Amino acid sequence: MRICLKHLGMAMAAVVSVMLTVHTASAESTLDKILSAKKIRVAIDVANPPFGILDKSGQPDGSDVAVARQIAKDLGAEIEFVQVPSTGRIPALLAGRADVTIASISVTTDRAKAVMYCNPNGALSITIFAPQSVKIKTPADLVGKRIGITRATLEEATVPKMAPEGTKIVWFDDLASTVQALLSGQVDAAAMTAFAEKTVSDANPAKQLENKLLVTTAFYGPIVRPGDFELRQWINTWIFINSRNGTLAAIYKKYTGIDLPPLPTF
Secondary structure: OOHHHHHHHHHHHHHHHHHHHHHHHHHHOOHHHHHHHOEEEEEOOOOOOOEEEOOOOEEEHHHHHHHHHHHHHHHEEEEEEEEEEOOOOHHHHHHHOOOEEOOOOOOOOOOOHHEOOOOOOOOOOEEEEEEEEOOOOOOOOOOOEEEEEOOOOOOOHHHHHHOOOOOOEEEEEEHHHHHHHHOOOOEEEEEHHHHHHHHHHHOOOOEEEEEEEEEEEEEOEEEEOOOOOHHHHHHHHHHHHHHHHHHHHHHHHHOOOOOOOOOOOO
């Protein structure tokens, strides 16, 4: 009987040991892993100027990239960029390919069902623009016209709601394809951020592109996986500090040419 009890005690001790080991491993947060490995993986979209681009040497640049680099520096971590299209910004994060996505993801309730937003670090406006020859002054003028929209963007969530019946929406998987469709005449107009519109217009003066309609203005911020509260809190603290010391304002002004508006918090 004593032998049985002894064996039972040893077995229970082994089970407790295993449980504690599993608990310790599962309790390691994403922030813990970043600090331990001294490396952070950041998903970015480099086809979305001025937030994400590739510079002349083929390296990531833009306001999102500058924010990501500064976050990595302040974490004392090496940065690994995970380049994704606009449609891959959330899937790459949820699949574990990245620790955080910093890709001008505007805040929406639908996206918040799948990911956790950090506090906003910038703002953007969605506009519809087209050549001067295309007559668009009100939403009613969209009827019968082909409007290019990039999937998984704020314009996808907003333009169809304001476009009247009879508007011909043409979908594209990335911004570059939407821009090319506009420049080639495949669509009559396109919806995108005012920043992207300016970049396209400046690069193609002969097309005489101009803003036609303001669709909406929204705030955007980094996103993390559900449950990554520690990483979210650290990023929120970083945004708070750097919105007060001028770092975020300087990055925003450098890449957009305009002043950073007051940022809300959750």
